[in-house]
Amino acid sequence: MNKPIVIGMIGLGTVGSGVMRLIARNAEQFLHKVGAPLVIKHVAVQSKEKERDLEVAPQVLTDNVEDILNDPEIDIVVEVMGGIEQAKQYVTKALQNKKHVITANKDLIALHGAELAQLANEYECDLFYEASVGGGIPIIRSLTHGLASDEINRVVGIVNGTTNYILTKMSQNHEDFGDVLQDAKAKGFAESDPSSDIDGLDAARKMAILSGLAFSTNIDLSDVHVKGIRHVSLEDIKYIQNLGYTLKLLGIGDRKHQKIEISVEPTLLPNSHPLASVHNEFNAVYLYGEAVGETMFYGPGAGSLPTATAVVSDVLEAAKNLRLGTTGRSYITPQYGKDLKSNAEMDRKYFFRILVKDKPGALAQITSIFAKHGISLERILQQPKSKSVAEVVLITYRSSYENYEEVFNEFEQLDVIDSILSSYRVEGEE
C-alpha cells in the first residue's frame, strides 16, 4: 500500500460535513483512482464540543488551526471555513508551508485569487477552487481543461441559487418578491440576511472568477457592474412573460476585440434560450466559444454534498499530482492584461416600463428621445393605467450603453414622464 495522502480541513459547516461524508463513502473508489488512501487527519473547528449530526473521532477535531498549518505530515489543506481575512491568512500560511490548498471560498478567490495563485506558484503548490463557482458543476475545470483549445468570448451564468429560486417562484406562482423571500428563508434557500445574494454581490464574485478564467486575465470585483433583484415587481414579471421572455439574474461576461465587460443584473431571456429553463435553485453557465459555439453546464449550485463533490474532485487532482510529483504545475498565468470596454463599446438591448402622463404627444416625446440617441425600438405597448396616467412598455434594439445613459438623463428632465418603473437588460437575440 502506498503512503496515504494526508488532509487537514479548516471548517466543518455545510460543505465541510459533506467533504467528510464523501471521503468516507467513496474511500474504496478513491483508493483505486489515486493509488493511495485519503486520510483526514485533522479538522479545525471553533468549538470541539458543539453538537454535530456527523460522527467525527475526537482526536480528529482540533480548535487550533496551527495543528493543521504546521503539521509536516499534512499534504493538502481544505479550506471550507468561509470569510475573507482569516481564511486568507490561513491559506497563505498553508502555501508557505508547502501544503496544497483546496478552497470552496468564492469571496477569497474573487478578492485575492491572483495574489494567492502567485504565492502557490512561488511555493510550487496546487491551489484549486472548483467549488467556488457553480457548486457541483465542474465549470472551472471545463473552462481550463475541456475547452482549453478554444477562445471563449462570452460567459453567461445563473450562478446564484437563492435569486434563481426567488425569480422562479415569482414567475410560476405569481407571488410578490417579499412573500417568496420569506418562503425561501423558511426552506433554507435564503440566509437570514440575504443581501449578498439578492443584491447580486455573490453572483458578481463568481462572475469575476469565471470571466478571469474564460478571458485569461485578472478581473477585480469592482470591474463587475452589479444590480440585484430587490426591486423586481410581480407586474414586471407578468409583462415579461407576456412578451415571451423569462427574467433571470444573469452574470454576463463579454469580450470583443480583446475588450471586456462584466455585469450581473436582472435580465430578460427569450424562452427559447437554454438558460431560460434553468429553474429553482439550480445554476447553469452558458459559454460561447469561437470554435465550439454554444455550450451549457447545468447542475446544483450549492448544498452540502454537491459542493463537496467539487472540493473532493480537487482533492483527487492534487492527490494524483502528489503521486506523480507534479504538484504546483497546474498554475495558469493570465495571458492578457485587462482591457475594459468603455460605455460606448458596451452594446445591449433594454426593456423599459414607464409611467407617462396622459397628455397629447407624450409617447412621441419619449420615442423621439430614443431616436435622437440612435436607439431603435423593437416593440411598444401603451395602455391606460389610471385617469391621468398611461403605462408604456417597450423593448429596444441593440445600442451602446452610452446612448442609454443619455436617454436616462433626458428622461429625468422630461415633464411627461411620471416615473420609470423598471428597466432591464435583454439578452440572447440580435
Place this chain on the structure above:
Amino acid sequence: MNKPIVIGMIGLGTVGSGVMRLIARNAEQFLHKVGAPLVIKHVAVQSKEKERDLEVAPQVLTDNVEDILNDPEIDIVVEVMGGIEQAKQYVTKALQNKKHVITANKDLIALHGAELAQLANEYECDLFYEASVGGGIPIIRSLTHGLASDEINRVVGIVNGTTNYILTKMSQNHEDFGDVLQDAKAKGFAESDPSSDIDGLDAARKMAILSGLAFSTNIDLSDVHVKGIRHVSLEDIKYIQNLGYTLKLLGIGDRKHQKIEISVEPTLLPNSHPLASVHNEFNAVYLYGEAVGETMFYGPGAGSLPTATAVVSDVLEAAKNLRLGTTGRSYITPQYGKDLKSNAEMDRKYFFRILVKDKPGALAQITSIFAKHGISLERILQQPKSKSVAEVVLITYRSSYENYEEVFNEFEQLDVIDSILSSYRVEGEE
C-alpha cells in the same frame, strides 16, 4: 523557446480540417498554455492532389502513413481518419512506437477501447478520445475529472445530432419522418446512408463509451439494447405532445446495486426534463450522481470546429504531460467487473398505442393482461378510429422488463388486438 511539440495527423476530412484551422488560429494561446509551440509536421491523406478548401503546405501532406508512424520526431498522433480496422492498426503501431494518441473515433473506441487503453498503458502513452462522444461537449473529461469524486449511477444522453434534428423537426413542424430525413440530408445533418444514425448504432457506440467511464467497467457494444427511430410516426409524436411529453432518441445507462443496463431507444421525456429542451442537432448528457444530484452538459455534438476543440484540448493535455514528463499516467483501469441486469431487474414505464377491434370487453381484456403481470396503468385514452376499430393509448407505471415481455407475448395471441402501433419507453418520473 522550448522544443516544439510535434504532431502527425492521419486524415484531413471535416474534423481534421478543423484541427488544422484551430491549431493555426490559437497558436499564441497554445504557446502560452503549453510553454512550447505545437507543430503539425505531417498529415496523411489518401490523395495529395485532392482539392481542399484549406491551404496546407505541400511538404506537410503525405500519402504514406508510415511517414507519421515511423518518424521519431513526432510526439503525438491525431487519428481523425475514421473507420475501424485500419485505424486500429495505425493507432496500435503509433502506441507501440511510443507516440501519444488522440482520436475522435467513437467506433474504434467503442469496439477496441479497452484493448487500446491496455496497450497505451503498456507503452506508457497517453490515449485520449474526448471528441468521440458529444463533439464539442467536454463530457469525458467531466466524467473522469470534474465529477471524479462522485458515484455516477445514471447517464442519459442525446448523443446523436441527426436523429435529434429529425425528431425536433417532426415535433415542431408536424412533418413525416421521410420528409424530414430528406431535408436533413439536404442540409448536411444526415449522411446519404443515414442508417447508422437513425437505427441507433452511432448512439449505442457513444453510450458504450460513456457508460464504461461512468460505471468504471468495460462495456461491449453488444451490451447495449438498441432501437432506432425509423418507425416513429407523426401520429405517435402528436399523441406524445398532447400528453405533455417530448420524444427523443435517448441513450440510458443505469446502475443499481452495481448492476448495469444500457439502452438506446426512442423515449418519452416529460417536457419539464432538462433534456426535453435540447433541440435540433444539439447534444446533451444528463448525469445523476449520488452526491451531486442532477447535472447536464449541453453543446454541439458534431461539426468541424466544435469537434476539433475536443481533439485539440486533448492534444494540449498530452502536450502538457509531455512537458511535465507525466504522459501515460492518466490511464484509469476499470474498477469493477461487468455485471448486467437481468430482464427482471430492469424496470421502466411504457407508452403504448394499440389498435383494438371494437368488440364488447376488448379494453377489459387488455387491461387485465397488464394487471395479471403486475403492471399498473397511469393513463388510458380510448377513442374510435374507424367503424370497427378503436385506438387505445396508455402509459404504464414502472414495472420490470420481464413483465412487459410477458404482456407482449400475450398480446400477440390476443384476438381483440388489431395491431400494436407503437410502444416506447418513458423516462424521468417515478
